[in-house]
Amino acid sequence: MKITDVSVVVHERPLPPGMPLPPMRMGVLRIRTDEGIEGNTFISPPGPDITDQIVSLVKPLLIGRDPLDIGAIWHELWDKRRSMHSTVQGHVDVALWDIAGKAADLPVHRLLGTVRQELPAYISSWVHHDSATYAEEAVAYKEQGFTAYKLHPPTQRRMLRGERGVTIADDIDACQLVRDRVGEQYRLMLDSAWAYSYPEAVSVGRAIEDLDYYWYEDPLPTGDIHGYRRLKQQLSIPIMATEMTEGGLYALAPWLVNEATDFLRGDVVVKGGITGMMKIAHLAEAFHMNCELHDAYNALNNVATLHVAMAIRNCEYFEVIVIHPPGQYDTAHFSYGLTEPIRIDASGNAHAPDRPGLGYDIDWELISATQLAEIN
Numbered sequence: 001m002k003i004t005d006v007s008v009v010v011h012e013r014p015l016p017p018g019m020p021l022p023p024m025r026m027g028v029l030r031i032r033t034d035e036g037i038e039g040n041t042f043i044s045p046p047g048p049d050i051t052d053q054i055v056s057l058v059k060p061l062l063i064g065r066d067p068l069d070i071g072a073i074w075h076e077l078w079d080k081r082r083s084m085h086s087t088v089q090g091h092v093d094v095a096l097w098d099i100a101g102k103a104a105d106l107p108v109h110r111l112l113g114t115v116r117q118e119l120p121a122y123i124s125s126w127v128h129h130d131s132a133t134y135a136e137e138a139v140a141y142k143e144q145g146f147t148a149y150k151l152h153p154p155t156q157r158r159m160l161r162g163e164r165g166v167t168i169a170d171d172i173d174a175c176q177l178v179r180d181r182v183g184e185q186y187r188l189m190l191d192s193a194w195a196y197s198y199p200e201a202v203s204v205g206r207a208i209e210d211l212d213y214y215w216y217e218d219p220l221p222t223g224d225i226h227g228y229r230r231l232k233q234q235l236s237i238p239i240m241a242t243e244m245t246e247g248g249l250y251a252l253a254p255w256l257v258n259e260a261t262d263f264l265r266g267d268v269v270v271k272g273g274i275t276g277m278m279k280i281a282h283l284a285e286a287f288h289m290n291c292e293l294h295d296a297y298n299a300l301n302n303v304a305t306l307h308v309a310m311a312i313r314n315c316e317y318f319e320v321i322v323i324h325p326p327g328q329y330d331t332a333h334f335s336y337g338l339t340e341p342i343r344i345d346a347s348g349n350a351h352a353p354d355r356p357g358l359g360y361d362i363d364w365e366l367i368s369a370t371q372l373a374e375i376n
Contacts, residue, residue, distance in 0.1 A: 001103065003067050005032040006059040007376035008043065008051045011367045013336060015323075026298065026337070027051060028367060031095045033067055039099035040362060041091050042298040042337055050085045051375050057084060058092055059376075067099045074275045078248075086246070086270060093273025094304045094358075101357035108304070108359070109352055112278060112311035118349040119309055121318040122148035124191070124295060127156045131174040135181040137322075138188075145348040148187035148214070148317065151175060155195045168200045172207045179211045191217035194244075198227050205235040215240050215263065215292075222246075228260040238262035243294055248272045249279045256287050267294035268304045277305075281312040295319045299335045302342060303358045310352040318350040339363045 009028040027046030031039040043050060061076060073096065077089040101108040123141040128134050131154075138149040153171035157163040175190060182188070190208050192201070201219035208216060217240040220227045228241050241261040245251050248271050255261050264284040268277050277293065284291035291314055296305045309315045320334060335341040339361045344350055353359030 001033050001035045001037070001066060001068065003031060003062045003065050004034050005376065006030070006054065006062055007374050008046060008054055009367065009374045010046050010051065010372045012370040012372060013044075014370075023370075025372070028337075028362065029054065029091050029095050031062065031067065031092070031099060033099060035103075037067075037099050037102045039067065039095035039097070039102070039357070040300065041094040041098065041304065041358075042300040043087075043091055044298045047085075050088060050091070053084045053088050054092070055375055058088060062092075067096050068103065070096045070100060070275060074272065078272070090267075090269045090271065090273040090276065093275050094268055094301060097274045097304070097307075098357040101359075105356050107353050107355060108274065108307040108357060109310040112274070112307065114310055114352065115313050116310055117352045118345075119315070119318055120147045121320050121344050121348055121350045122146060122150055122187075122189070124150045124319050124321040125152050126321075126323045127152050127154065127160060128174075129154070129157075131170070131177040134174045135177045138178045138182050138186075141322075142182055142186055145346045146320075146344075147348045148189065149178070149182065150189040150191055150217075150319075151178065152191050152193060153195075156193050159193070159195055168196065168204050171204055175204075175208050175211055175213065179213075184212065188213050189215045189217060192219040194218050194221050196220060198230070201227075201231055202234050205231065205237055209235060209237045213237060217241075217265070218243055225255060225258060225260045228255075229258055232259065232262070240265055240292065242266065244270065248276055249283065252280060252283060256283070256289070263289060264291040265294060266291070267296045268301055268308065269296050270294075274304055274308055277308045278311065281308065281314060285312070285314050290314045290316060292317060293319065295321045299338050299342060300358060300360065300362070302334075303338075303353060303360050306342070306350060306353060307358065309350075320344065320350075335360075337363055337367060 007030050012023045013026045014023045025045050027043035097108050123146050196219045215238045222244045240263040243265040281291040293305050296302045
């Protein structure tokens with residue numbers, strides 16, 4: 001089997017009603033072969049640096065290659081990382097695994113080595129304007145069966161929108177109200193997304209320790225390994241870092257040997273695809289640590305994340321980010337671009353795909369309706 005063509009279909013995706021954002025552009029990566037097997041993944045957003053690099057730099061490397069040479073191609077793309085956007089390797093890797101699964105007539109997780117068929121999903125909030133909205137959302141999803149809820153707190157509005165006057169007191173108040181509303185036994189997490197100074201991170205960490213939050217994610221700037229080590233010495237709540245740490249697999253060993261995080265973290269887009277995340281998960285396993293998987297920015301990459309999660313033991317949750325009105329879990333939005341939704345059952349569990357490749361079909365009719373171009 002040989003790769004015969006590589007292209008990116010660019011289209012416009014509408015966002016849910018009430019979102020103060022214009023429609024966003026998305027891409028579908030298509031890697032075709034001489035045996036009629038095609039591998040895909042979604043790209044969001046498909047900026048010119050990504051699509052142009054896939055077509056101008058990666059396509060010549062892939063044409064005529066056996067798509068099952070996934071490991072060799074992964075390393076070749078890593079060697080070219082300085083000339084390419086950091087996500088290009090991940091997108092190409094996911095599409096190649098899709099081909100491999102279809103060629104073998106097996107779901108990708110079977111090729112990786114399945115360890116389970118389901119795992120709990122947690123709701124990951126949007127950034128809200130008041131504590132009551134977080135509490136309302138957490139209660140609504142608890143009632144729908146989701147077993148955990150994670151806040152992206154109000155101070156993120158300082159970073160996202162430049163708002164002044166939002167302080168860690170607002171974050172602590174939101175965390176407190178959510179705990180009060182969902183009860184003592186419900187699992188909660190906080191993802192501060194690099195918003196705090198060191199003193200702020202200590203103060204918030206101590207507050208959510210008292211509220212029995214399960215983990216404390218990304219409170220400090222992404223590369224501040226010294227600050228994270230100091231923070232871990234001050235707090236007992238588990239710290240999660242490395243989501244956006246540059247350098248992929250090869251940058252993470254110092255975080256482990258310096259005891260700067262209690263979990264490794266990443267996704268198939270930023271951390272080198274399915275191949276990259278499997279390597280990172282195994283690195284964490286060697287240190288008896290979890291590797292928690294981040295939302296992968298769109299439906300088909302979230303499916304790729306599911307395959308990784310089903311093939312490793314040291315991941316506890318599947319992340320479901322919600323950017324629509326509180327409590328309205330929108331399967332159409334979370335599964336945008338697929339012919340069927342990514343299923344979360346009544347017990348809050350996500351399930352292993354059971355069809356070949358990534359196991360979900362692309363809704364080409366939906367995508368064609370807003371197609372802008374096919375770049376090849």
